[in-house]
Amino acid sequence: MNETRHVALLGCGYWGKNLARNLHELGALQLVCDPAESGRIAAAENAPGVATSSEFNDALESDDIKAVAIATPAETHFELVSAALKVGKDVFVEKPLALQASEGEQLKELAQERACILMVGHLLEYHPAVVRLHELIDAGELGNVNYIYSNRLNFGKVRTEENALWSFAPHDVAVILRLFGEMPVEVTCTGGSYLTPGLADVTVSTLLFQSGRRAHIFVSWLNPFKEQKLVVVGEQRMAVFNDVTAEDKLVLYDQRVDFQEAMPVLQDDGQQVIALSSD
16 A cells, blocks of 8 residues: 555545545545445546545545545534544544534544544635734734624525535634634524525624624525625724635725724725735
8 A cells, every 4th residue: 555545535525526636636545435426426536546435434444544534414524523533543524523512522532532633624724814814913913803704605505414604604713713812702693594494594693702802704605696705803904805806815904993082083094905925
């Protein structure tokens, strides 16, 4: 066996096929497991020459497989991640880690007990715009940050196995927690189900933090246009990360509100596009 090909992919559907292609290009992929024939066909198309199986256990029981990447429906994550960690395999799992906080805690503890790597696919945290935005906030370029809001909207992809909150919002939650550097003390969420009974197509979440900061997250797959925008409002400046545009993804607005004789005065000194690292 090629020593670098020690990763198995569990699930090769809508997003899994991208993982298959990337892992194959890295020379790390040894096996793709998917009970659906369509998934195995996608594996052959995106990772030609890589072995496929209809059984997840073929990866979990193999001594040659040192790590697994999991891209199955969200409700299966807890069981599959648990099974992989218990046999000593490192795990990369697509978001969300689990559908219950208690399950997430169990997986974290299990990974620590088995000395295994457990990573969730919160890839937006590593986006150059998010990295640069974090640097700007830490450097005080925005002043004290008052609040953040994030919109993640699109016409589709409509899912029937998980709601829009689980499908879209984990990216925004992860980025907001990274930027604020603290955990919320209170979370509220409301939503509406219009396509599949009991499955929210639209949700609005509010996160309240000990520092007094707030964050608002609006997600929907029932929207006439695509929008992926995160806005950070500080006392001195404001920043907008627009992940839909090809260029000018991060813009800093030199806008603030001053008070003169107890009256609010709007100050607008223009805007600038922030250069991003291409690394």
